[in-house]
Amino acid sequence: MPAAEQRDEVEMLWLMLLIRRFEERASQQYQAQKIGGFCHLYIGQEAVVTGAVATTRFDDYVITAYRDHAHALARGTSANACMAELFGKDTGCSRGLGGSMHFFDKEHHMYGGHAIVGAHVPLACGLAFACKYRNEDRVTLCFFGDGAINQGAFHEALNLAALFKLPVIFICENNLFAMGTSVERSTSLKQIIDRAEGYDIPGCVVDGMNFRHVRDTLSEVVASIRKDPHPAFVEARTYRYRGHSMSDPASYRTKEQLEKYRLDDPITRLRAQLTREGKLTNEKFDELDKEAKRIALEAVKFAEESEEPPLEKLYDYTYANGAVKAAPSLPKNNSAAEKKAAAAS
């Protein structure tokens, strides 16, 4: 029986659509070379983050790895700010300084966007530690992939979380591949969930292609943590339709496997469930989808028209409360940047 409060299902379906349409646009813009660096798409996995936010509060903490566009959108970061970040613009959620792998949004309690595999799992412990330290009943949702579970940082973090009874849910988005290496080739255990047992952390497996299953399972976990702070582990079995990143043709897996998961699509499934139950008409779905596409397209326009981060601010974010300054009589060590700025203006 779900115990924590839940958000409207049609709204959550809409969120999945927004994530999907946003990333389809991002993919197109990447191919058009409007987006640089690496770009990892979440398409196929939407039910995981959506199911999780459906049953948590807006002030709960979310932290994830580099496949992070969906997590920001799910937390309420605008599509405009997300797309602008991909374009490296000043209006991006990290002012164009983070890029695809480093989305941050303090206002919406989105704590990144972390690109060293496993390195943010200890950070999640710190977020949860702070909640406990301040006697807050927030829960920290820590997302990571199946590749992270073999990093030392992950193991140290799980032990610390169990030892200190931290209110954190470790959500392993098991999409079967750490880049191109399958779970069987990377992990000694048959089941990822068994990692939790090794740290005396309660764990469960959810169908990561099924929004309701993710939500209802997490709902109980969240309620239990709010009552009495402790860590939990959830293995969400899911699949990414695209390659590891935009440059990956994913030749390490079969067409049949991909087709199998596509037929189990999380959006199609929730749509069917809601339609069957009389909560959604085809017209309403089309309307939602059209709106998602419109917002994604508009985000591209917004990103394109946004300004680049100003060169003269290059040194502004290295240190809080001002830069480490050179001796007063010296030429500033950012003179090269200034010259470029002068030339550009």
Add this chain to the structure above:
Amino acid sequence: MSEMRQITYRQALNEALAEELERDPSVFLMGEEVAEYNGAYKVSQGLLERFGPKRIIDTPISENGFAGLGVGAAMVGLRPIIEFMTFSFSLVAFDQVVNNAPNMLTMSGGQFNIPITFRGPNGPAHQLGATHSHATECLYANVPGLKVCTPATPRDAKGLLKTAVRDNNPVLVLESELLYSSKGLIEPAETELLIPLGQAEVKREGADVTIVCYAQTVPLALAAAEQLEDEDISAEVLDLRSIKPLDERAIYDSVAKTHRVVIVEQDRPFCGVGAEVCYRIQKNIFDELDAAIARVSQEDVPIPYNERLERAVLPNADKLIAAVKKVCYA
């Protein structure tokens, strides 16, 4: 002004910790053996009893894990003090100290500063072998977003650590195991002692040569300066105190006075702190120099256990005096 008093470097650090824990409830101390054991080097003596287990926290041997926990807690406004039993062990947490703590502010477009202090003994001690003898200042000073200080006296240890805890950035306080029991004069306990980061101090005035030093090489330089006095060489001893930010003004002022420089550093020669100081001097006040700058550092080898060989690797008074004489053409 009340009477100055004499305390140890260890006591000074302990006072700094206690005062900052008392002042700000968001400050906590975490690390291996900091609580029930009272600190591997007894720097946190008595703090568990005074502040309780919520704020003085023992960890398992998981440097990456608890350093990262500290960074995460700092993201939401706590002010962690993370003790490394030695900075040689911080290398296990290198990713957290180098990749997470100092990058966060930039990567988040200015949204998340990380007010964290990493502290513990740094640099070669005595016959600990290669794995336990790292001088990490040059590694960490290389990273934009980190601040690095290296107190050499009890007064500097207390004043710099207190400042570090209040700084809104990741600050490394690199202490010295060999100095924990050393004594020095310090203001009375009730005086609020804060020493700004990035402010060097002339520890001894002189006219003929500037000895730039920090951490363990400060007492070494002071002893060498005494000996040189007997040979009519007046050495000015400039303690950098902070490696980053670097007090370039103080360096140039001293060099403009003496026109000769020896840098004595506890780290290694290749890409060491002295290399940077040397470059900046020649770039900015080349015309003030009357002689090529000399550096005394470790030898460029992993530190051997054997006592005689270890001594040969480290900077010492004889090497420093020889270098001073060379730049003074004495």
